[in-house]
Amino acid sequence: MGVLTFFKRNKTFYYIKNGFLDALPRSFFNKKLKLWIGYQNKYPKKLIEERVTYYINNKLPQKKIDGIQLKNFQKKGHKSMYYYDLMKYGRYFNQNLVVKFLFGDVDTNVASPTFVKSRPINHNGNSVLLPLNKLRHFNFIDDTTPFSDKKDEIVWRGITHKENRKLLVEKFKNRKGFNILPIFLKDKNKTNFISIKEQLKYKFILSIEGNDVATNLKWIMSSNSLCFMPKPKFETWYMEGKLRPNHHYVLIKDDYSDMEEKMNFYSKNIEEAEKIIQNAKNWTLQFKDTKLEKVLSLLVMNSYFKQTQQLK
Known part of the structure; x- marks a missing residue:
């Protein structure tokens, strides 16, 4: 930094x-x-x-x-x-x-x-x-690691205070290729915590809404990792409502049932993934x-x- x-x-x-x-x-x-x-x-x-x-x-x-x-x-x-x-x-x-x-x-x-x-x-x-x-909320980062050099896995950390997040952890906790774990506010040891720097080592990063918008969306979309998320229901100054599925981010179903399939697709289709990443960066540029x-x-x-x- x-x-x-x-x-x-x-x-x-x-x-x-x-x-x-x-x-x-x-x-x-x-x-x-x-x-x-x-x-x-x-x-x-x-x-x-x-x-x-x-x-x-x-x-x-x-x-x-x-x-x-x-x-x-x-x-x-x-x-x-x-x-x-x-x-x-x-x-x-x-x-x-x-x-x-x-x-x-x-x-x-x-x-x-x-x-x-x-x-x-x-x-x-x-x-x-x-x-x-x-x-x-407006935390934009500089990511120097190319998408192709990152771990071929998906990562997410967050508080499981909403049903959509609880479902995510229930489905993918401890599954190979899915570094998905909850964070507990009262855990002084921060057992499951990993930094943004560590998350940027992964090709795919999940953005899941909580009380309203997902806090991590902006830094994911300014990185060289591919943003996976269900269609957003809330928006901020970042105009999440104008983001185009599979153009600015990879759209996944609300129950995450197609997430693994889409991970496999973009793992094999690097150029398609990089196009979406560049579109996300272009969108983010105006807010800088x-x-x-x-x-x-x-x-x-x-x-x-x-x-x-x-x-x-």
Whole structure:
């Protein structure tokens, strides 16, 4: 891990940096809002429109927002990663504006326009996506090991708190070619734990949803390993709902009954596997443009305030 990557991924540095920014006068950021929104002209109009429209419904239901003013949100002391990630953009706006937010893993539709990290792919249009809890979820890695040089096996580690994960472990625990084991939060010895670095030694890595999206999806899709997963039911800023089966990832059945068959196929068809891996990397590339990500986030928030009739 390089020095720059370390600081980007380090929690202590994250809180120090964001605590400092949060203490600066909001006027410092207000003056720069038009400048940042103006940067959208440096990108293709279609790209901007498609992504903003994806994150926020163009016609949000016109309902009264039972939320909180940005200035009071700050005073309440919500100093979590969710708070800092929302205020990374919220501090650029008039602090009298009202926001409604739902932090944490969101797996249901909401009743009124609300900022969320995640939502069902089949949503009702009220859930407005922002890149929240980004330090945990948007972990992209550099993988230097070619797919063909990796172990011809599949790997997965995770908490078995959902039936789909319990089924996975029941079917494949201790089977040859399947390094699939549960992780227990209360296990101080971390018996079954293996690092991302170790998982990258495998040709195939499973991504299985838990409370909402699978945390490991982003780093798998930025690697030289092939992502296996059932069709996702939830999405985040990463736009999981737009991922194409067998183009960005290998689609497997919800009961995993075809997983071994597909492992055998891609073990023998290296070029087909590498095509999917490259498509996944190409998809991930857009989220690495930090300026674009900030412009889009500000545009989504700006649209939110306009559509809830708080801005002209």
